Structures are given as C-alpha cells and as structure tokens.
Amino acid sequence: MTTIPIWDTQQTPELNISAADYSLLTDLYQLTMAACYTGEGLEQKQASFELFVRRLPEDFGYLIAMGLAQALEYLEKLRFSPEQIAALQATGIFAHVEESFWSLLAEARFTGDVWAVPEGTAVFANEPFLRVEAPLWQAQLVETYLLNTINYQTLVATRAARLRDIAGEQATLLEFGTRRAFSPQASLWAARAALAGGLDATSNVLAALQLGQQPSGTMAHALVMALSAMEGSEGEAFSAFHRYFPGAPLLIDTYDTVAAAQQLAEKVNSGKMQLSGVRLDSGDLVSLSKQVRSLLPEVDIFASGDLDEWEIAKLKAAGAEIDGYGLGTKLVTGSPVNGVYKLVEINNIPVMKQSSGKVTYPGRKQIFRSYAEGKATVDRLGLITDTPLAQETPLLQLVVKQGQHLQPPPTLAEIRQRTAASVTSLSEQTRRLDNPISVPVEISSTLQELTEQTKKGVGSRE
Structure with a gap:
C-alpha cells in the first residue's frame, strides 16, 4: 500500500x-x-x-x-x-x-x-x-x-541602521512593514532585524510580544471614514478613538489635513483633549508638517508613506517639522543582499x-x-x-x-x-x-x- x-x-x-x-x-x-x-x-x-x-x-x-x-x-x-x-x-x-x-x-x-x-x-x-x-x-x-x-x-537591519543614522537619535522610528514583507515568517524576521538595527518599535503584534517588546501603531483611514460616516464628522471619529486609546497618534490626512489639525488644536487649547501625536501619510510633508506644527506646537508629528533614508534626508534638508517616521515597504523590501x-x-x-x-x-x-x-x-x-x-x-x-x-x-x-x-x-x-x-x-x-x-x-x- x-x-x-x-x-x-x-x-x-x-x-x-x-x-x-x-x-x-x-x-x-x-x-x-x-x-x-x-x-x-x-x-x-x-x-x-x-x-x-x-x-x-x-x-x-x-x-x-x-x-x-x-x-x-x-x-x-x-x-x-x-x-x-x-x-x-x-x-x-x-x-x-x-x-x-x-x-x-x-x-x-x-x-x-x-x-x-x-x-x-x-x-x-x-x-x-x-x-x-x-x-x-x-x-x-x-x-x-x-x-x-x-x-x-x-x-x-542595514536599512534600519541607515534610517537611524539619517533620522538622528531623537527621531522615533516605527517598523510598519508587515503587510509588505515577503511572507508572514519574513514579517517576524523583518521586525526583529529592524529593532536590532535601530528602530524603536514595531506594529507587528506577534513579533513584538515574542521579542518582549511593546507593539506600537496608530490608526488607518478606514476608521476615520467609518466613524465619520456613522457619527457625523471627522472630529467625532478622532474623539471616539482618543477615548479608548488616548496615547495613540491620530491620522489626520483622510480629508483636509490642515482643517483636521485646526479642529484638534481647538480641543487641545480648550483642555478637552491631551494629544500625544498626529500622523501624516500623504501630501507635501514639508509644507503640511510646518502648518500642523504652527497649530499644534506641543504635539509630535509622525510621517509615513513609502519613506526611506533618502526621503528622510530630503525632508530634513527642507526643514520639515517631523518628530518620527513610520517605515514599511522600502524597509522590508529593496535591493537584496546576495550572500x-x-x-x-x-x-x-x-x-x-x-x-x-x-x-x-x-x-x-x-x-x-x-x-x-x-x-x-x-x-x-x-x-x-x-x-x-x-x-x-x-x-x-x-x-x-x-x-x-x-x-x-x-x-x-x-x-x-x-x-x-x-x-x-x-x-x-x-x-x-x-x-x-x-x-x-x-x-x-x-x-x-x-x-x-x-x-x-x-x-x-x-
């Protein structure tokens, strides 16, 4: 048989x-x-x-x-x-x-x-x-x-080390590459290598917990759109998410980035919200970050969106007001190491x-x-x-x-x-x-x- x-x-x-x-x-x-x-x-x-x-x-x-x-x-x-x-x-x-x-x-x-x-x-x-x-x-x-x-x-690890070197020690660098890594197994290895190479945290929950780390992340545009549609406004979406996760940065570029920052500034200035950070995922990051900084001077500004070490160098050279970066696609893919x-x-x-x-x-x-x-x-x-x-x-x-x-x-x-x-x-x-x-x-x-x-x-x- x-x-x-x-x-x-x-x-x-x-x-x-x-x-x-x-x-x-x-x-x-x-x-x-x-x-x-x-x-x-x-x-x-x-x-x-x-x-x-x-x-x-x-x-x-x-x-x-x-x-x-x-x-x-x-x-x-x-x-x-x-x-x-x-x-x-x-x-x-x-x-x-x-x-x-x-x-x-x-x-x-x-x-x-x-x-x-x-x-x-x-x-x-x-x-x-x-x-x-x-x-x-x-x-x-x-x-x-x-x-x-x-x-x-x-x-x-090499990409992470280069990113840290260019961004500087004060910048917060987060690994967001799980959805772009070459496999679920690769996403775990990528998270480990990124942290060992100099990044501060990973959004990959399994990797973080297996490595004894705290996972870190923000929110997606889907939440803003879903809650805006169901609860009446983008501001209500921000308030709802902030109510459950007060320490998480808010993603503010779903509709009008500057208008969103203005709404949040009013809540922060009136004492209705203690905001730790906001994230920009699109648009002219130099101009937008400067406008957001003027409205929210005490709030950390994070940037994401297919960033790499060259883009971060350009942003810094142009005077962008950015405190941290979310790194994904270009961190976990790119030129192979042909060992x-x-x-x-x-x-x-x-x-x-x-x-x-x-x-x-x-x-x-x-x-x-x-x-x-x-x-x-x-x-x-x-x-x-x-x-x-x-x-x-x-x-x-x-x-x-x-x-x-x-x-x-x-x-x-x-x-x-x-x-x-x-x-x-x-x-x-x-x-x-x-x-x-x-x-x-x-x-x-x-x-x-x-x-x-x-x-x-x-x-x-x-």
Whole structure:
C-alpha cells in the first residue's frame, strides 16, 4: 500500500512552517548532494563553508550582519522525522541512493562548529559573516536556510541602521512593514532585524510580544471614514478613538489635513483633549508638517508613506517639522543582499571557486579590524592561523562547538547597541547615502600565497 506523504496538498493546503519542518526547508540539491556524498563515502569528511557577499548592494557602504540567532536555532533543531523520510522516499527521486543515506537522515544532528561575527557588526564585501565547520553532508545541507535568514535580516537591519543614522537619535522610528514583507515568517524576521538595527518599535503584534517588546501603531483611514460616516464628522471619529486609546497618534490626512489639525488644536487649547501625536501619510510633508506644527506646537508629528533614508534626508534638508517616521515597504523590501555560501576547505585541503566573476578565497579565514580614535580604518582578511597585528581586533568568534552553543544569545538591546556602535565607528564617507566608500579590505600575505598555491593546484590531492 502506498503511503501518502503528510505534506500531500489535499490533506494540508496551508503553506506554513514550524520548527519541525526546518529539515525539509531546503533546496533539493542539498539533499541530492548529501546522498551522493554518502554513496561515495565522503559524507563524514570535515568541511568548511563560509557565508559572505561578493559585493554590496548599490549605494551601500556597509552591511550590518543579522540573523545569527535564527540560524543557530535552526542548526540546534535540525532533525528528520520518520514521516519526513517517508515523504522523501515517496518522491521517487532517491530511488538509487545507498540505504545508509536514510540511516544518516534518521540520526541527523548538527555536530559541527560555527564561527560568526556578532549580530550588529558592520561587514564588507568578501568578509565571512559566519563559517560552518562540520561533516560534509551537514555543512552542505544547511546552506539554504542559513542564506535565507541571514541575507534577509541583514538587508533589513542595514536599512534600519541607515534610517537611524539619517533620522538622528531623537527621531522615533516605527517598523510598519508587515503587510509588505515577503511572507508572514519574513514579517517576524523583518521586525526583529529592524529593532536590532535601530528602530524603536514595531506594529507587528506577534513579533513584538515574542521579542518582549511593546507593539506600537496608530490608526488607518478606514476608521476615520467609518466613524465619520456613522457619527457625523471627522472630529467625532478622532474623539471616539482618543477615548479608548488616548496615547495613540491620530491620522489626520483622510480629508483636509490642515482643517483636521485646526479642529484638534481647538480641543487641545480648550483642555478637552491631551494629544500625544498626529500622523501624516500623504501630501507635501514639508509644507503640511510646518502648518500642523504652527497649530499644534506641543504635539509630535509622525510621517509615513513609502519613506526611506533618502526621503528622510530630503525632508530634513527642507526643514520639515517631523518628530518620527513610520517605515514599511522600502524597509522590508529593496535591493537584496546576495550572500553566498561557499566551500573553502575539505579534509584539510583548501579549495576555491575560479569561475569568471565569482572567484573565492580558499581556506578558513578571520577578519582583523583596525581602529584609530574609535573609527574603523581598515580590515585585513587573513587565515585563521594569522596573528593579529597591533590595533587589530579579530571579528569572527566561535559560537557553537561540536553542536553546542557556547554562550547564551545576546538580548535585542545588546544587539541594537552593537549596531549603533558599529555605525558610529564608520567614517562619513562610508555612511553617506550617495556613492559611499567602504572600509578598505586588505588581503593578508598568507591568504594571497594560499590563493596562488590553490590556483596552481598546490595542496590539492595528488
């Protein structure tokens, strides 16, 4: 009798994910390669893979590494259930693999080491965010999930850090991107990365509560229109919402922004309302914010509506009277972080990719960062056997040893502080939005020598 896989679409049409599904959230070729390694007797050979970007997104002078916590959680929970193995077998794709492959999956646990830069650290092109040192089949299998979480969270954290840098420390920055994130799962990661990157709060209730934070938000135009229609006026809509949520900002651009501000000013000045803030979501934000400020001088003004770091810079330069920003679409989408995950050593043999435009450096590496007067001046990419020079700090740290975490994860506040310190340590030319210049990354003499030897085949199996 044929067993129907538990993921048959007629039984489970929802495309949701839980920790129990992590093992199958991968590209097919990770499993087929693992099966091939097993058949060739190579599955337990020690391998090292490094995750890095070849180049930064356009107009980015740096990246803020993020997503390590979720990557380590994935490695810790990596398992294959009997049902999952049966589902793989039922596909027919693995009909010719060795039986030992299924035994390998049944007993699967991540037993390797992980080196990583701490979340919130600024990194540059060709610098490894992390390195996985593990039996070949394990190190290969985890590629897809690691890239997924680290690439996306790094993108959002970097955008958040840039937004904070441009808006300034006094501005309130709120993450509103849930409806624009690429999936419900992505919305949770985006909220976390945004907070760790420097934003103050998120409107995503689940993310906020899971992270021990207070969710934050305002109101939508629908409420203003619905209550205006049913209760007689926009002013009545404001009064009703304010009655239940006196601390929430009111959205005042549904009809006539200035007229709405005038109505609210009368209530505030007469003592009928204590208003904390208003939000502008459309129109000429510079002109409107100045008019609203003149009417409500003690009230915080928030702006939203497809804003990004460039728009905020323009608003500030034009003298807009804005105290905070709601960031959504352009924070959680945009230019992708094209991180890659490449084999750098197998069975103590350094290896490298030599494809045109995609050359990689061989061997296990370390990033050595130099500081002068609190500023990062230059990075040196070397081998793990290199010795730090004076004023250099090694960035990659051992975080998992033989499958076991070596220390508890840092708090969100600690990561946020590290992000702020990382950005502050960068020069103005690296932080600027237009034509930024990254911190120079030098290649150590030992890494250069190993690269040349590997190109020539020195050190490869005879």
